[in-house]
């Protein structure tokens with residue numbers, strides 16, 4: 509990773525929106541005790557995504573960050589239709605994804621590929637890499653039968669594996685190599701969008717850098733659009749043109765990477781960056797950067813969900829949910845940035 513340390517800028521991406529998420533909401537029924545069930549108590553719901561708005565530009569890498577449980581994976585899974593949204597809209601090249609069925613849904617599922625943290629769990633342990641790729645290419649008729657072997661070799665080269673890898677079983681590979689196999693399988697379907705959910709978090713740091721750099725090269729070579737969901741802000745900064753920050757199921761800030769890391773606006777983003785161990789060594793304060801506990805997604809605070817932990821919260825934050833509004837270099841959902849002024853009483 510040392511080869512490129514500069515922050516990526518959105519210059520090379522187009523302003524053309526490929527995926528437009530608006531008002532996306534997803535809840536899950538919470539677990540319930542036997543006693544509560546016997547008493548007929550109403551089941552609570554986990555508010556995993558609430559009114560999420562997000563535009564993804566063609567050809568960009570968009571990082572998605574936030575504390576554990578803030579809804580990153582649910583967003584990724586809802587985008588690929590592993591989950592059905594409760595409400596809201598996802599438009600891919602203008603077509604409503606939440607309504608797709610049959611052949612149109614299958615085409616969408618080819619165009620938008622998700623790669624998971626643990627490809628081992630989704631690889632058949634008894635199938636060689638060649639068999640896995642042959643099956644994907646054959647079932648989806650990606651190549652005529654006579655061209656399949658050549659395409660398998662091409663895919664292995666693309667992800668930096670030797671051609672001999674085709675004859676080997678998943679357990680014969682290291683974690684990083686298995687991630688490369690997962691990426692090759694996704695690329696076999698010639699997607700336009702890759703969604704990488706915690707792609708490298710289970711790998712050693714040195715291997716993480718190799719896989720992330722591979723993703724960076726592939727993205728530039730194949731003009732892919734990438735959604736990079738991760739905890740590690742250092743990796744997100746390295747890879748992303750823009751970054752979306754989530755808190756308790758909402759997008760609270762989106763900005764180009766340089767702006768987000770040098771001039772974060774939302775108090776939550778400011779806290780998240782201050783808490784990151786790897787960004788600016790020596791500049792961390794001894795105080796916890798974000799005070800208090802993350803509220804339960806069963807009981808999301810009224811108004812701004814972050815206000816119970818926000819050092820700058822004022823009266824309006826408890827009663828009115830801030831909308832995601834445009835600011836220079838991005839968007840932010842915080843009353844402090846209301847173009848009409850914060851309008852409220854600062855809580856002493």
Ligand SMILES: Nc1ncnc2c1ncn2[C@@H]1O[C@H](COP(=O)(O)OP(=O)(O)OP(=O)(O)O)[C@@H](O)[C@H]1O
Pocket residue numbers: 536537554555556574575576577578579580581582583805
């Ligand atoms: N299938 C499910 N059933 C019930 N609750 C769920 C389910 N999936 C996610 N949740 C809940 O939804 C909320 C958002 O979870 P999600 O996994 O999307 O967060 P995340 O930001 O990806 O977290 P992490 O970084 O730990 O993966 C959490 O409170 C989680 O417990």
